[in-house]
Amino acid sequence: MSVRAAEEPLHRALGLTDDELDRIVGLLGREPNALELALYGVMWSEHCSYKSSRLHLRRLPTAGDRVLVGPGENAGVVDAGDGIAVAIRIESHNHPSAIEPHQGAATGVGGILRDIFTMGARPLAVMDPLFFGSPDDARQRWLVEGVVSGISSYGNSVGVPTVGGELTFDSCYSSNPLVNVLCLGALPVDRLVLGRASGAGNLAVLLGAATGRDGIGGVSILASAGLGGGSGADAIKRPSVQVGDPFEEKRLIEACLALLDAGLVLGIQDLGGAGLACATSETAARGGVGMDVDVSSVPRRELGMAPWEVMTSESQERMLAIVTPGAWPAVEELCRRWEVRAAVVGTVTDDPSGRLRVLDRGAVVADVPASSLADGAPLYDRPLREPAGLDARRADDPTFDAPAGDSEADLCALLCDPSWVYRQYDSQLFLNTVVGPGADAALLRLAGPGLPPSERGVAITTDSAPRWCAIDPRQGVALVLAEAVANLACVGASAVAVVNCLNFGNPEHPEVMWQLSETIDGLAAACRALELPVIGGNVSLYNESTGADIDPTPVLGVLGLVEKLRRRPPGMGWVDGDASTVVLLGARRAPGALGAPGAPGAPGAPSPAAHPLGGSTWAVTCRSRRHGALPPLDLVAHREVVRLVTRLVADSVGGGDGLLDAVHDVSGGGLGVALAEMAISGGVGVRVESLEGHRELFSELPSRIVVATRRPDELVGRARDAGVPAELVGVVGGSRFVVDGLVDLGMDELAAVWSGALRARLEPV
Amino acid sequence: MATRVGVVVFPGTNCEHDALAGLEVAGARGTLVWHTETQLRTMDAIVIPGGFAHGDYLRPGALARFSPVMEAVGRFAAEGGPVVGICNGFQVLTEAGLLPGAFVKNRGLKFVCAPTTVRVEVTHSVITAGLEPGTRLCIPVNHFSGSYVCDERTLAHLRASNQVILRYLDNPNGSIDDIAGIANDAGNVVGLMPHPERAIDELLGSADGLALLRAFVSSSACVRAG
Numbered sequence: 001m002s003v004r005a006a007e008e009p010l011h012r013a014l015g016l017t018d019d020e021l022d023r024i025v026g027l028l029g030r031e032p033n034a035l036e037l038a039l040y041g042v043m044w045s046e047h048c049s050y051k052s053s054r055l056h057l058r059r060l061p062t063a064g065d066r067v068l069v070g071p072g073e074n075a076g077v078v079d080a081g082d083g084i085a086v087a088i089r090i091e092s093h094n095h096p097s098a099i100e101p102h103q104g105a106a107t108g109v110g111g112i113l114r115d116i117f118t119m120g121a122r123p124l125a126v127m128d129p130l131f132f133g134s135p136d137d138a139r140q141r142w143l144v145e146g147v148v149s150g151i152s153s154y155g156n157s158v159g160v161p162t163v164g165g166e167l168t169f170d171s172c173y174s175s176n177p178l179v180n181v182l183c184l185g186a187l188p189v190d191r192l193v194l195g196r197a198s199g200a201g202n203l204a205v206l207l208g209a210a211t212g213r214d215g216i217g218g219v220s221i222l223a224s225a226g227l228g229g230g231s232g233a234d235a236i237k238r239p240s241v242q243v244g245d246p247f248e249e250k251r252l253i254e255a256c257l258a259l260l261d262a263g264l265v266l267g268i269q270d271l272g273g274a275g276l277a278c279a280t281s282e283t284a285a286r287g288g289v290g291m292d293v294d295v296s297s298v299p300r301r302e303l304g305m306a307p308w309e310v311m312t313s314e315s316q317e318r319m320l321a322i323v324t325p326g327a328w329p330a331v332e333e334l335c336r337r338w339e340v341r342a343a344v345v346g347t348v349t350d351d352p353s354g355r356l357r358v359l360d361r362g363a364v365v366a367d368v369p370a371s372s373l374a375d376g377a378p379l380y381d382r383p384l385r386e387p388a389g390l391d392a393r394r395a396d397d398p399t400f401d402a403p404a405g406d407s408e409a410d411l412c413a414l415l416c417d418p419s420w421v422y423r424q425y426d427s428q429l430f431l432n433t434v435v436g437p438g439a440d441a442a443l444l445r446l447a448g449p450g451l452p453p454s455e456r457g458v459a460i461t462t463d464s465a466p467r468w469c470a471i472d473p474r475q476g477v478a479l480v481l482a483e484a485v486a487n488l489a490c491v492g493a494s495a496v497a498v499v500n501c502l503n504f505g506n507p508e509h510p511e512v513m514w515q516l517s518e519t520i521d522g523l524a525a526a527c528r529a530l531e532l533p534v535i536g537g538n539v540s541l542y543n544e545s546t547g548a549d550i551d552p553t554p555v556l557g558v559l560g561l562v563e564k565l566r567r568r569p570p571g572m573g574w575v576d577g578d579a580s581t582v583v584l585l586g587a588r589r590a591p592g593a594l595g596a597p598g599a600p601g602a603p604g605a606p607s608p609a610a611h612p613l614g615g616s617t618w619a620v621t622c623r624s625r626r627h628g629a630l631p632p633l634d635l636v637a638h639r640e641v642v643r644l645v646t647r648l649v650a651d652s653v654g655g656g657d658g659l660l661d662a663v664h665d666v667s668g669g670g671l672g673v674a675l676a677e678m679a680i681s682g683g684v685g686v687r688v689e690s691l692e693g694h695r696e697l698f699s700e701l702p703s704r705i706v707v708a709t710r711r712p713d714e715l716v717g718r719a720r721d722a723g724v725p726a727e728l729v730g731v732v733g734g735s736r737f738v739v740d741g742l743v744d745l746g747m748d749e750l751a752a753v754w755s756g757a758l759r760a761r762l763e764p765v
Numbered sequence: 766m767a768t769r770v771g772v773v774v775f776p777g778t779n780c781e782h783d784a785l786a787g788l789e790v791a792g793a794r795g796t797l798v799w800h801t802e803t804q805l806r807t808m809d810a811i812v813i814p815g816g817f818a819h820g821d822y823l824r825p826g827a828l829a830r831f832s833p834v835m836e837a838v839g840r841f842a843a844e845g846g847p848v849v850g851i852c853n854g855f856q857v858l859t860e861a862g863l864l865p866g867a868f869v870k871n872r873g874l875k876f877v878c879a880p881t882t883v884r885v886e887v888t889h890s891v892i893t894a895g896l897e898p899g900t901r902l903c904i905p906v907n908h909f910s911g912s913y914v915c916d917e918r919t920l921a922h923l924r925a926s927n928q929v930i931l932r933y934l935d936n937p938n939g940s941i942d943d944i945a946g947i948a949n950d951a952g953n954v955v956g957l958m959p960h961p962e963r964a965i966d967e968l969l970g971s972a973d974g975l976a977l978l979r980a981f982v983s984s985s986a987c988v989r990a991g
Contacts, residue, residue: 004795152876156907157817160976247820337799339776424876428963431783445968449782566977568968 002275010034015217022380027372035215035358035366038308042217042274043281049377052507053539056520064533066496068248074115074195075185076535078497082454084446085189087121090182090462090501090557092540096241098178101146106154108246110316112183113160114270117253117747118319120193120260121185122448124430126155128165129462129501129555130421133174135761140169143177144762150244151181152424157246158253162425163442166462166555167418168759175545176207180501182557184460186448191260196287197322197348202266203290204280204346205331208318211276214707215242215314226662240659248317250400255338256319260332261450264327269486270644271318277311277373279320280346284370290351291370294359297345322348332339384517385510391734394471398619399627406693407672407742410622411697414669415676415754420762426430434568435459440490440665443653445565459493459554459566462557465668466738468615468630470551473515474522476615476632477554481526482638484701486556486665489642490705491569492649493560498527500537500556505549507541515552529635532558536589564654573681574662574708574732581712582675582686582730584666586641586704588696589633611695617668618698625628631701638703644722645705648715661710661732672697672739674706675730679737680751688739689732697742708732768985771798771808773838773854775818775829780851780962783799787962793985800832810839810847810891810985813854815907815960825853825868825910827858829920835861847891847985852908855946855956858918864949864956865917865923872939876909880933880970883945883959887927890948892955892977893985902973904959906937907931909956913947923947953988954983955981 003160004360011021014037024032024040032040046052063072068085069077075089093108106126109126116123130149133140155162160183197204259265265289269279276293284291295310305313323331328344335342349355358366369376422437434441434457441461446454463484468476485495502519505512516539543550574580589610613619614628645663652658662682666674671691679686691697709715719726735747774781785795795812798805805811829835835857842848842863851859856876858864871877883899885893887966915923920942923929931946938958947955961974 131928149875156876156909157777157820159816245820247817247822250779250817251776273784293813374880426876426878427879428905428907428960428969429779429783431786431963431965431969434968566968568970 009038014038015045016041019425020044023378027376027723028368033366034248036306036368038312039277039366039368042312043373044377048274049276050539051317051377051515052380052382052541054379055381056517057170059520059524060531060534061524061527062535064497067533067535068192069107071534071536074118076497076499077119077192078535078559079189080446080458081456083189084454085186085187085192085451086458086559087116087119087187087537088182088499088557088559089115090499090555091182091538092501092503093179093181094176094503094543096257097147097720100176100241101143102150103241103243105147105150107197107316108179108181108248109151109154110244110246111272113158113249114272114319115251116183117256118186118188118195120191120266121187122257122450123160123183123185123253124432124448125184125442125444125460125461126160126162126181127460127466127557128162130165131168131170131173131178131553132431133171133274134169139489140174142763147177147179148421148424152376154244154246156426158250159429160506161427161429161433163444164437166464167421168464168466170466170551172551176543178503178543178552178553180503180555182321182462182499184458186313186446186451188450188452193265193268195283197283197289197291197482198266198287199324200289200348200350200607201325202348203323203325204293204327204348205321205323206298206318206343206345206597207335207340208247209248209315210299210341211310211313211315213305213309213313216309216312242314242316248579251338251340252317255335255340258334259321259331262330263636264331265321265323267322269320271320273314275311275313281370282372283320283322283681284354284356288354290349290355291346291355292349292359293346294362297343299341299343302602307358308364311358317503331614336761382507382513383510384514386514387511393627394629395615398623398625399609399628399695401613401623401625401629405455407697408745410618411672411676412753413622414617415668416757417755420758434565435491439572440487441493441560441575443491443493443562443569445575452534453609455564455566457493457562459488459562460557461487462555463487464553464554464555466551467620469519469554470626471615471628472630473518473552475633477519477522478526479630479633479702480554480556481523481530482633483665483667484556485530485642486705488558488560489645490649490663490665492646492653494646495530495532495558495560497559498556499531499535500554502537502539503543503550503553503555504541504588505544509549512549517553519554526635530639555655562650562653562762564724566655567653569649569653570658570660570662572662572664572678574678574684575682576684578732580637580708580710580732582688582732583707583709583715584704584727584729585645585724587637587705587725588727590701611699612701613695613699616698618670631699633702640722641703641705641724643721644724660707660709664669666704666750667700670698670700676737676750678706678708679747680754683747684732685734685736685747686730686732686738691739691742694742697739767792767794768809768982769796769807770810770812770985772796773798773811773813773834775799775800777818777820777833778814778816778817780960783962784812784851786981787965787974789855790811790965791975791982794981798834800831800834802834803837803900805837806842809988810981811841812856813850815854817853818857826856829857830861831882838943839863840980842954845951847981849981849989850956851893851960851962852958855958856910858956859956864947865919866890866913868910868913869912870910871912877911877937878905878907879937880905881937881959883931884934885927886932889927890930890952890955892957892981893930894980894984896976896980901934903971904961904964904974906959907960909939911938913944917940926950930955
């Protein structure tokens with residue numbers, strides 16, 4: 001019977017369109033059988049094939065001197081020097097977490113770790129950018145609690161520290177939270193291994209957990225369609241969420257790294273989305289070989305599984321390794337030690353057309369070109385349309401809203417200590433964490449079991465700003481990249497590579513595709529200006545519920561390097577005594593505004609956007625004003641500020657002269673929040689004079705970094721030499737936080753507001 | 766010859782490399798000991814490091830006590846050999862009956878990873894020997910089931926025989942009597958929840974843990990010489 005004749009056509013139930021079925025028939029020269037259709041269903045899903053985004057992603061710059069492996073493999077890899085390579089990847093686990101937050105987030109961690117050790121790297125650090133609706137709603141609190149506990153229980157147990165992340169609350173995520181996970185690993189350069197099969201007659205060995213019915217269709221039913229919204233509508237999809245076992249994963253990591261160290265493995269690939277279908281077809285396609293896989297050899301945890309279930313199951317904690325027949329006994333022996341199951345499930349073939357043949361007790365049940373599964377999905381150039389009314393929204397600017405309101409109350413409303421989240425994560429394992437969660441960026445020693453000795457450090461930050469990207473995705477993502485690079489500078493690191501997780505709505509909405517396209521163009525331009533390659537990424541589409549798309553949420557992970565890491569960086573907390581002075585590095589006013597470099601300088605009213613507030617956290621949080629023009633960004637000037645700060649902090653961490661007592665970039669919440677965080681962190685007050693009203697206090701004008709120093713003249717001289725504007729804005733000391741005319745709070749009160757904010761919302765009495 | 770310390774590794778242990786690093790800085794030579802090992806004769810001392818032995822399934826330490834190495838650890842301890850369990854290792858030692866008491870989930874029912882301040886209470890143990898009582902040390906904790914509990918008689922005995930060696934000044938988990946670490950009667954078997962190996966370098970925020978590790982290495986050398 002033809003698959004088309006069925007009453008509810010099978011291909012549609014598997015998430016394939018009629019046109020896609022025609023394409024499959026064209027590729028095969030015949031109608032596919034039901035198993036083959038199931039393979040195409042998962043491999044051509046949006047999640048696996050990137051069919052809506054791939055044409056756009058090609059516009060990102062990917063080359064760089066340090067890049068060893070760019071996009072397309074399991075993780076991007078850069079050469080960090082001293083014979084050490086760093087692997088990095090970011091992924092989303094949004095829809096599983098919306099439905100079952102604890103397991104959804106836990107398996108998100110598990111999946112990203114496998115992507116890293118697949119490359120031969122030991123996973124050394126995880127970061128988690130999280131986005132939820134308002135925590136004033138009980139369901140959102142349930143999601144936060146579940147996601148954080150899932151990351152905590154899996155990450156801590158598997159033994160990889162979680163060193164940072166982000167926490168964003170916005171009503172656009174109410175029905176569709178975002179759970180992104182970034183992992184960084186390191187390896188001796190010569191252990192680098194790729195996910196490809198080679199050598200006819202070699203064995204495909206399945207390592208790790210037995211295969212069950214969990215997670216079937218996760219990539220197609222769950223990740224590549226919108227959510228229904230509401231509290232119960234998606235509960236029926238819960239069986240599509242996988243269940244994680246960190247203990248299995250821990251043994252799998254150790255076994256795989258030991259196999260690689262012993263040189264027993266030719267190629268290795270994790271089983272994530274689309275399970276065995278993906279791992280077998282991708283390794284074969286990358287290696288240009290064929291593969292026979294017999295589902296009857298796959299260890300199972302459930303009875304009566306059909307071949308399509310075995311091939312598409314997303315059971316966690318599994319890897320596919322390619323080994324020679326001669327190495328197999330040693331592989332078995334090593335796996336026995338680590339109590340890791342190992343089974344030969346297939347063989348590499350020299351089939352000239354690179355076919356993946358699925359067998360069941362020797363009988364061929366599917367026979368398709370591996371490359372048609374891995375790379376054959378149609379690439380969609382979906383229609384784009386700028387959202388209606390965007391110009392009007394940008395023109396509706398909150399900068400000159402009157403009256404200004406109570407700046408002291410506004411500042412307090414913007415303060416938030418995220419430690420409620422990160423205290424639940426082991427952030428210290430491996431003794432590498434020099435700067436952990438809660439800082440501008442994490443800074444780690446570049447060390448780990450099996451790595452050559454090195455004095456280097458590696459820094460990592462994740463950043464996003466959906467409130468900016470909703471107004472102007474092109475400019476918004478450039479501002480996000482600028483902030484990430486500034487964050488790295490604050491710990492003394494120079495940015496070397498970018499990974500991105502592009503969380504967007506439904507690509508069948510032309511407005512969403514426009515947002516995606518604009519974001520990619522904005523990111524590409526900013527990366528070129530800062531000479532940063534994009535070495536990997538993930539696209540998560542269909543983040544919508546009941547037809548409403550989330551705000552465009554590109555999340556950037558940026559990797560930085562420190563040459564010599566001998567001392568802790570100054571950090572954001574300033575210290576008392578010796579008249580420590582607060583200096584603002586970078587242009588204080590927007591270019592073109594009165595008093596700014598190059599401005600006409602005509603006397604009179606201040607020119608409009610000296611301290612723009614469009615898209616600022618203040619406008620969104622304190623005034624519910626989501627419109628306005630984004631602040632301008634001059635990437636050339638930005639680079640100068642970042643270079644200067646990187647040099648100053650790097651001198652200090654390298655053991656040299658410490659000119660800075662404290663350093664913190666101006667970002668969400670503007671100068672006011674930056675200063676408050678520095679004061680709270682140091683436990684010492686400050687007096688700031690002559691700010692230009694609440695606009696200067698809360699503007700998120702980029703390219704500004706606040707520092708404290710006891711040698712202001714020397715610092716201003718260094719800044720002048722580097723062509724960076726520097727202005728003295730305050731003096732450290734005392735027990736009050738004072739911004740003349742705007743804020744006057746005791747430090748105890750300020751610290752209490754900050755430390756109690758998140759707990760009060762997440763654990764209401 | 767440097768003191769030789771065996772660091773026990775169960776499947777799921779994850780602090781073994783950190784323990785090795787800490788012991789090395791403290792002047793000892795650490796060796797990883799797989800959980801199926803049954804002979805510890807070549808070791809001067811034993812560390813059971815942190816992590817999630819056997820996945821912490823059932824409850825922390827409940828399965829690890831049945832690993833073959835634990836019989837050897839029991840013999841080693843009975844012969845007066847120095848044994849220290851850190852975090853999960855402390856949990857394993859209580860499950861194995863080498864130390865009294867048990868652990869329940871933290872007050873607040875959340876995992877806690879944070880720096881804590883502990884006070885050295887007595888010096889009659891292999892990890893506090895030679896330290897000044899009252900010394901305050903900044904050492905991080907990292908656990909979910911870190912709240913130490915025991916019955917009143919046990920607590921009275923622990924106090925009376927000076928077996929409470931470390932107390933929290935800022936009890937992070939609800940442990941009874943602020944207990945952060947205890948020793949057995951003889952002082953050669955010690956368990957503590959804070960991770961001294963995570964505080965061995967100012968670069969990481971504190972080097973206070975070195976005082977404990979150095980004391981342990983010196984005690985172990987004395988036991989061997991004795």
